[in-house]
Amino acid sequence: MRILVIEDDARAASYLVRGLNESGHVADTVDDGRSGLDMALEGIYDALIVDRKLPGMDGLALVQALRRQGLRTPVLMLSALDSTAQRVEGLRAGCDDYLAKPYAFVEVLARLEALQRGRDPVAGLSRTLRVGSLQLDCASRTATREGQVIVLQQRESLILEKLMRHCDEVVTRGMLLESAWDYDFDPIDNVIDKHIYRLRRKLDAGFSHSLIQTVPGVGYRLVRDDEDRLDP
Incomplete structure (x- = not known):
């Protein structure tokens, strides 16, 4: 998969990109919401990882803008905000999954694979x-x-x-x-x-x-x- 990581924390972004690359994926990263929106709208990504709190445009607004433009790319949102109401807000904004921080990379990877299976059932569990x-x-x-x-x-x-x-x-x-x-x-x-x-x-x-x-x-x-x- 080709994955875009939209995350303003340089350490977290580096951790994700390194793990994705080592897992055989291609990962790009950007550190603000508006630039992330522009890159996502190019339509070249199989999945997006979006931090909820971003400079320029927050993650919820970014995902809502993507969905208004008709882009259906699967979105995994990462956030330290993890109440039931906040998770529901993220899902209703158009996210496909919502993962609380701190997280283990293996769970990020498993959730991305699940999102891809839902999008491309022909690939099956073994891809x-x-x-x-x-x-x-x-x-x-x-x-x-x-x-x-x-x-x-x-x-x-x-x-x-x-x-x-x-x-x-x-x-x-x-x-x-x-x-x-x-x-x-x-x-x-x-x-x-x-x-x-x-x-x-x-x-x-x-x-x-x-x-x-x-x-x-x-x-x-x-x-x-x-x-x-x-x-x-």
């Missing part, structure tokens, strides 16, 4: 994707093709996840960048092409055809391995 004979366990970053185990690096796994979720569709290089790199990343020339090259070598080793097709000038498309073949 496993399947396209033809290709299977990807998003948690362990391990793929299999016709039973052959393929160990992936973090960014390779995130790129493959994006391609599998959009199987048979053209996925642009920009979409792949958004799925696997954080907001501040300054892309170098051909960074996506280089990762696709390495991913193909792993996926296609021992097979006569490639699962990832190049769409010249646009991006890439992952096809099922029972379809008519095209040169990559």
Whole structure:
């Protein structure tokens, strides 16, 4: 998942971002409500973690603004305010879940995974994707093709996840960048092409055809391995 952390406490934000990155996700962070609203409205995030008390625009107002704009991205709100009335207020503002501070990171992660399951039930409890004979366990970053185990690096796994979720569709290089790199990343020339090259070598080793097709000038498309073949 790509997750935006909107938190003005630098220590708390760093703790969350580090934990999310180590768990195989891509995390961006911003420390004020108005900037957080602008970034969230870009529509590139799978989930938002929002502190309730933020400078510029508080968390409740931010979530209400998102919902008025029609953005349905799941929101986990974090707050030291934990009375029943305050939790209800957060949920009614449009939050999908509400977690009191102090919290353990493992609970933040579990709640994010639950929100994602609710949004994408096909992924299931194990967050496993399947396209033809290709299977990807998003948690362990391990793929299999016709039973052959393929160990992936973090960014390779995130790129493959994006391609599998959009199987048979053209996925642009920009979409792949958004799925696997954080907001501040300054892309170098051909960074996506280089990762696709390495991913193909792993996926296609021992097979006569490639699962990832190049769409010249646009991006890439992952096809099922029972379809008519095209040169990559």
